Amino acid sequence: MLENNNLATTYNPKEFEERIYKTWEEKKYFTPIIDKNKKPFSIVMPPPNITGKLHLGHALDNTLQDMLIRFKRMQGYCTLWLPGQDHASIATEVKVENELLKQGLVKKKMGREAFLEKVWEWSDEYRGTIRNQLKKMGVSCDFSREAFTMDENLNKAVRTVFVKLYNEGLIYQGNRITNWCPKCTTALSDAEIEYEEKEGSFWHINYPLSDGSGYLEIATTRPETLLGDTAVAVNPNDDRFKNLIGKTLKLPLTDREIPIVGDDYVDIEFGTGAVKITPAHDPNDFQVGLRHNLPQIRVMDDKGVINELGGKYQGLDRYEARKQMVKDLEGLGLLVKVKPHNHNVGTHDRCGTTVEPIISKQWYVKMESLAKPAIEAVKTNKTKFVPERFDKIYFNWMENIQDWCISRQLWWGHRIPVWYCNDCREMIVQENAPEICPKCGSKHLHQDEDVLDTWFSSALWPFSTLGWPNKTEDLEYFYPTNVLVTGYDIIFFWVARMIFSGIHNMDETPFDTVLIHGIIRDAQGRKMSKSLGNGVDPLEVIDEYGADALRFMLVTGNSPGNDIRYIPERVEAARNFANKMWNASRFVMMNLDKEIMDKYADCKEYSLADKYILSKMNSLVKEVTENMEKYELGIALQKVYDFMWTEFCDWYIELVKGVLYGEDEKQKGIVYNVLNEVLKTGLKLLHPVMPFITEEIYTTLTHGESIVISNWPEYNEDLNNEKAEKDMDFIIEAIKGLRNVRAEMNVPPSRKAKVIAYTTNEAKDAFTAGVHYIEKLASASEVAFIEDKAQVPENAVSLVVKGGELFMPLLDLVDKEKELERLNKEKKKLEGEVERIDKKLSNQGFVAKAPQAVIDGEKEKREKYNEMLEAVLVRIDALK
Structure with missing residues (x-):
C-alpha cells in the first residue's frame, strides 16, 4: 500500500474544498511574479456588477476562464487572471435608493455626499460577497491585483481618456435625442433597455389644412407627443400628397400652424402615408427635423410630465395627458379611429419604466473615426471571435454606429471632469479640479453634475486594471491580454468599446480572441428570471453537490456561442463521476507499493493491457491539448470523462486486478507504475474543470506540491501503439x-x-x-x-x-434439468395468459361493451405472450 494513503473513505467535497482554497491562497499560486523568460498569458475577468450575488451565468463565465488559465499555468506560462467588479452606476443607484426608501430616507433630501457614503457601504459589502462566491467556485484569479471601476487609478484612467478625447475633438456636448427614464431621471444606454411586445393602439387623427380645404390623416402610437409636432412629412413621390408639400396645417389642440414637408424617410405603404414629425421626442423625427431646419419643441419635463409648452395639459403625466387629449380630439371630431396595435416597447431594465425618447443636452463621443480601426482589427484577425459567426453582429453594429451618449444624470459613478466658472461661464476640461478660472481668475467654480456611462470605464478595463495611464510592469508584460470570455449579449455594448478604446489609447487591440458563450436556460429552455422564479443560486448547488460537480455540469456539452440548459440531474451525474474518480483513486492507492514501484520504475515489459492504456492515454493528451487550444472546452472535457470512466476505471483497472492480486512482483511493479502514471495524467487533464477533487487526490497520491503548478502532460510518440x-x-x-x-x-x-x-x-x-x-x-x-x-x-x-x-x-x-424445470414453469405460465385472453376476447358481452382501444390492447398482449411462448418452446427443444 502507498505510504500515508489518507484519502477519506467517502467523497465529501465539504471536507476539503474550503481547506484547499485557503492553501492555494497561502501559497500564492495565483499571484504571478513577472518572469521575462516565460511567455505571459492574461485574462481580465468581465467585472460583475456590485448589485447583488453572482448567478449561474457568472459561474459559467468564470468556469470557462478558469479552465483556460489553469491550463496555461500548467503549460508553463506566466499567467494572470485579473478579477474585479463594476460599480454599475444606474443599477447600483436604483438598488441603494430603494433600500434607503425602506428606511424612510430619500436620496434628494440626504444630499449627494451622504448618499454616496451609503453607496460605498453597499459597494464594500457586495464586493466582499462576490469575492467569497468566486472563491467558492474555485476560481484561480489573483485577488492581490483585484480591481474596481471606482478605484482611484481607474478613476484617473477615466479622466485621462475623457480629456484626451475632448482635446482631440472626439467628445462634445450637444442637444440630441436620448433614451430617457422618467422615473430615474437619467439618460440610458442601449444596454439598459429591454424590449418587450405590448398591446397598444394606433390613434388616427385628422390634422386640418390651414386653408380649410380638408384634412391630412396621421396615425400615432403616442398621441401625447402631438403637442411637440413641428411638421407633418409625406413622401415626395406619393401622388396622393405631393401637391400638399409646402402647405400648412392647424395643429390640433394648439394655436400653432405647422408645415407639410416632403421626405424620403416616409414609407408610402405604411400607415396613412403621412407622418407627424416631433423632433424633440423621436430619434427619426429628430433627423427629419435637422434636414428641414424644423424647431425642436420639448413638451415633457424630466419626469415625463407635460411642461409649460403643453398649454392646458401642463402638469399632467404623459399617460394622463394622452387620455385627456384623445378625449378632446374626439370631442372636436378629429379622432378618426383607434386600431389595436402590438409593438415593441423599450423599458428601463432596472425599474421597469417605459423609456421616453427626449431631446436633452448630453455629452457624446464621436464614433466614426474610432470605429474604423476597430473594424479593421477584426477583419484582419488581430482580434478574432470564437465562434467566428459572431463577428457579423460586431460588424453590423460598428459599421452603423451612432455617436455615443456618455453622460448620466446620477450621483454614483465617475464625475465628468468638466468645471464651469460661476462668474464668466468658462468651461474647463482637465483631469484634476482647477483652483481658479484660467480665463477670469475667479475661484467660484463648480463641477459638472453628471457622471459617465458605466460602459465608459468598462471600455478601459483591459489596460486600466494593469495600471494605465501609469507605465507599470504589469501593463508592459501582460498587455495586450490573450482572451476575453463573455456572453453573446454584450458584444457591442462592451466588447466593441474595449476594442476601439484599446486601439485608440494603447495602439493595440486589447485581446487576440473573444470566446463567446451562450446563456444558461432552465430545463424547459426558458431564460432565467426573477419573474419566472426559475433562477438557480450557484452557492446552493455547490453546497449540495460541490463546486467540481457544478463546474463539470456547466462545461459538459458546452460549445462556444450556444445556450445550455440547467438540468439538476446533470449535476447529480457530475457528482457521480466525481465519486467514481474518488473510489477508483482510493482503490489504486490502496494497492500501490512504493518500494516495488521504485524497483521496477524503468521496466517497460508491458502487457497488452498496459500498452493499450498508455497508448490511449497518450492520444488523449494530444487531443485534449488541441481541443483546449481551440477553445473546444466541452469536447475536451467529454474526452477526459470518457477515458477516465470507461478506459481507465471500467476496463484497465479490471484487466489488471489479476496482477494486483497475484504473486509476480515484476508484473506488479510494472502495473503499479502504469496505474500511477495514468491516474496522475488523468487528474492533470481533469484539473482545469474539477480543481478541488483533482488537487485532493493528486497531493495524496504524490505527496508532492500542488497539481496547480504541476506540468501539463505532453504527447510522447514512443507510447503510441495502434496495434495494442x-x-x-x-x-x-x-x-x-x-x-x-x-x-x-x-x-x-x-x-x-x-x-x-x-x-x-x-x-x-x-x-x-x-x-x-x-x-x-x-x-x-x-x-x-x-x-x-x-x-x-x-x-x-x-x-x-x-x-x-x-x-x-x-x-x-x-444446468439442463434445472433449466428444463424453469422453462416448463415459464411455458405453463405463458399458456395460462394466452388462454385467459382468448376467453376474454371470445366473450361477446366483453367485446360488445369494451372500447376498441381496450380490445386492441388485449390482442397486442396475446401476440406478445405467444411470441414469448414460442421462444420458450425453442429453448426446451434445444435442451432435449
Whole structure:
C-alpha cells in the first residue's frame, strides 16, 4: 500500500474544498511574479456588477476562464487572471435608493455626499460577497491585483481618456435625442433597455389644412407627443400628397400652424402615408427635423410630465395627458379611429419604466473615426471571435454606429471632469479640479453634475486594471491580454468599446480572441428570471453537490456561442463521476507499493493491457491539448470523462486486478507504475474543470506540491501503439458480448463456460494474447480456438464479434434439468395468459361493451405472450 494513503473513505467535497482554497491562497499560486523568460498569458475577468450575488451565468463565465488559465499555468506560462467588479452606476443607484426608501430616507433630501457614503457601504459589502462566491467556485484569479471601476487609478484612467478625447475633438456636448427614464431621471444606454411586445393602439387623427380645404390623416402610437409636432412629412413621390408639400396645417389642440414637408424617410405603404414629425421626442423625427431646419419643441419635463409648452395639459403625466387629449380630439371630431396595435416597447431594465425618447443636452463621443480601426482589427484577425459567426453582429453594429451618449444624470459613478466658472461661464476640461478660472481668475467654480456611462470605464478595463495611464510592469508584460470570455449579449455594448478604446489609447487591440458563450436556460429552455422564479443560486448547488460537480455540469456539452440548459440531474451525474474518480483513486492507492514501484520504475515489459492504456492515454493528451487550444472546452472535457470512466476505471483497472492480486512482483511493479502514471495524467487533464477533487487526490497520491503548478502532460510518440489499441478493442468487445449473452440467460458469474473462438487471422493474435482477460472478465473456463465451424458442438450459443465468432456450449451455461424445470414453469405460465385472453376476447358481452382501444390492447398482449411462448418452446427443444 502507498505510504500515508489518507484519502477519506467517502467523497465529501465539504471536507476539503474550503481547506484547499485557503492553501492555494497561502501559497500564492495565483499571484504571478513577472518572469521575462516565460511567455505571459492574461485574462481580465468581465467585472460583475456590485448589485447583488453572482448567478449561474457568472459561474459559467468564470468556469470557462478558469479552465483556460489553469491550463496555461500548467503549460508553463506566466499567467494572470485579473478579477474585479463594476460599480454599475444606474443599477447600483436604483438598488441603494430603494433600500434607503425602506428606511424612510430619500436620496434628494440626504444630499449627494451622504448618499454616496451609503453607496460605498453597499459597494464594500457586495464586493466582499462576490469575492467569497468566486472563491467558492474555485476560481484561480489573483485577488492581490483585484480591481474596481471606482478605484482611484481607474478613476484617473477615466479622466485621462475623457480629456484626451475632448482635446482631440472626439467628445462634445450637444442637444440630441436620448433614451430617457422618467422615473430615474437619467439618460440610458442601449444596454439598459429591454424590449418587450405590448398591446397598444394606433390613434388616427385628422390634422386640418390651414386653408380649410380638408384634412391630412396621421396615425400615432403616442398621441401625447402631438403637442411637440413641428411638421407633418409625406413622401415626395406619393401622388396622393405631393401637391400638399409646402402647405400648412392647424395643429390640433394648439394655436400653432405647422408645415407639410416632403421626405424620403416616409414609407408610402405604411400607415396613412403621412407622418407627424416631433423632433424633440423621436430619434427619426429628430433627423427629419435637422434636414428641414424644423424647431425642436420639448413638451415633457424630466419626469415625463407635460411642461409649460403643453398649454392646458401642463402638469399632467404623459399617460394622463394622452387620455385627456384623445378625449378632446374626439370631442372636436378629429379622432378618426383607434386600431389595436402590438409593438415593441423599450423599458428601463432596472425599474421597469417605459423609456421616453427626449431631446436633452448630453455629452457624446464621436464614433466614426474610432470605429474604423476597430473594424479593421477584426477583419484582419488581430482580434478574432470564437465562434467566428459572431463577428457579423460586431460588424453590423460598428459599421452603423451612432455617436455615443456618455453622460448620466446620477450621483454614483465617475464625475465628468468638466468645471464651469460661476462668474464668466468658462468651461474647463482637465483631469484634476482647477483652483481658479484660467480665463477670469475667479475661484467660484463648480463641477459638472453628471457622471459617465458605466460602459465608459468598462471600455478601459483591459489596460486600466494593469495600471494605465501609469507605465507599470504589469501593463508592459501582460498587455495586450490573450482572451476575453463573455456572453453573446454584450458584444457591442462592451466588447466593441474595449476594442476601439484599446486601439485608440494603447495602439493595440486589447485581446487576440473573444470566446463567446451562450446563456444558461432552465430545463424547459426558458431564460432565467426573477419573474419566472426559475433562477438557480450557484452557492446552493455547490453546497449540495460541490463546486467540481457544478463546474463539470456547466462545461459538459458546452460549445462556444450556444445556450445550455440547467438540468439538476446533470449535476447529480457530475457528482457521480466525481465519486467514481474518488473510489477508483482510493482503490489504486490502496494497492500501490512504493518500494516495488521504485524497483521496477524503468521496466517497460508491458502487457497488452498496459500498452493499450498508455497508448490511449497518450492520444488523449494530444487531443485534449488541441481541443483546449481551440477553445473546444466541452469536447475536451467529454474526452477526459470518457477515458477516465470507461478506459481507465471500467476496463484497465479490471484487466489488471489479476496482477494486483497475484504473486509476480515484476508484473506488479510494472502495473503499479502504469496505474500511477495514468491516474496522475488523468487528474492533470481533469484539473482545469474539477480543481478541488483533482488537487485532493493528486497531493495524496504524490505527496508532492500542488497539481496547480504541476506540468501539463505532453504527447510522447514512443507510447503510441495502434496495434495494442486494436487488439484490446477485439478483447473488450468479446468480453462485453459474452457478458451480455450470460446476462440475457441469467447465468451467474460463478458458473464458468468454455469459449470457442473462430477468428480471422487479423484478430487471432489479439484473442491469443487476451485469453486470460476473457477467462477472468467473461467467466470463461477456457478459450479454445478452432479452424472450422464444423468443430462447434451442437446447441452452442453463438456470438458474432469484431474479428470473428464466439461460441459457448449451452450446457456449460445452464444446468439442463434445472433449466428444463424453469422453462416448463415459464411455458405453463405463458399458456395460462394466452388462454385467459382468448376467453376474454371470445366473450361477446366483453367485446360488445369494451372500447376498441381496450380490445386492441388485449390482442397486442396475446401476440406478445405467444411470441414469448414460442421462444420458450425453442429453448426446451434445444435442451432435449
